[in-house]
Amino acid sequence: MKIAAISDIHGNIYALMKVLEDIDDERVDLVVCLGDLVGYGPHPNEVVALIKRREIPCIKGNYDASIVDGAFTFIRDTSINSFALPWASEEVRASNKYYLSELPTELNYDIKGIKIKFTHGSPNRINEYLFEDSNETKKVMENLEEDILVCAHTHIPSYKKFNNKTFINVGSVGKPKIGRPNATYCIININEDKNIDVKFKEIEYEYKRIVKDAQMLNFPSQLVASYESGNE
Template identity: 35%
Template structure:
């Protein structure tokens, strides 16, 4: 079965519309969404309403969580003072815009969603805010997949798509107990695991404004990264019309994301 997995729409309705059309063309039988429906972009309500109307299984993203619970960020949410200022402007704007029904919908989204051996999260099984960067050390990456009790972990949040295969993983656990000379050791091998980051629909960070998402075939396990062109200038114009910072439009047009993200693969989110 072909499935489509998308993430990080960020209120960019034109990008979502283009991706949904492309998914239709690819004949995917089911769609999943990894959250961050809102934040930065000018159409938070319209994006949520579209996702709801299509009954797409969706997990909560960090921006969705922040709109519901308020800002409570770890350092990794704001890698610089400038990113923090811009993030807070976007948060305040979005917070004023969202309808009560939309807020209610965002509040009830699950942190993780599982289906068979597939697990869907926004950041990591640990936190909506945690970045599973491709450079993260293999042990930690494997631990995150194992904690999801799945073979394949779909995530977003970094806005840069990647596929990471964790094979031949051998874990050794030593337990030290006081008054015991011998340390019990448990070793086991893990079967092949994979992490698939599906990129971002509405806020790409790969140097082009195009939306990205993933088509996955559950039978052949083939992963196809889809890059979809859309009329990003419509979104840029709407950003300006909405009174959001013009730099958001400038950055979107260059595939630079609205604000830069953390890039420390050793950081463990403390949120």
């Protein structure tokens, strides 16, 4: 069973289209989206429409939840978010807000007897950052009932074994923090022997297109520059 896990698209339709092209080439059995379809980028409605059209199972990210309630409930109150949250709240159509509001906060699969939990932040909180070497991650993995935890939210891909448990963070399609502008996602392959193979993919896309769109909409220069640098 070959699974592609994507997350943190953040209104970047160009990165999403390129990643989905690569996923199609990989001939996966299942695509799962870990949320944050909206926020930051200038094309939130297009991203939601494409995820819906492809019928990709999706969970709710912290920015999705914040757009729905229109407040800093699940996101940090920063200078960038003070622009991006009200802009996206105004831009996202009512039907798409309803779609985001109805998304689950986790997805669970049993594949060949291997249990997988998909979350955005952590199983505890939608906006908890899980870095591979943090104490929070260690505690989460100690308490994890499933065999694999697949999460996102940090925008940094990572993979680590915790005894017999597997921790995976899939990175970000639309707002990477890897020091390069490329989109990242993860492929998880569970073979007949129940061995788990994890592969991260880094995909180039025409990031200058989103830079141009953001500039035309007078997005903050710090936000525009992040698409070029691959940093926050």
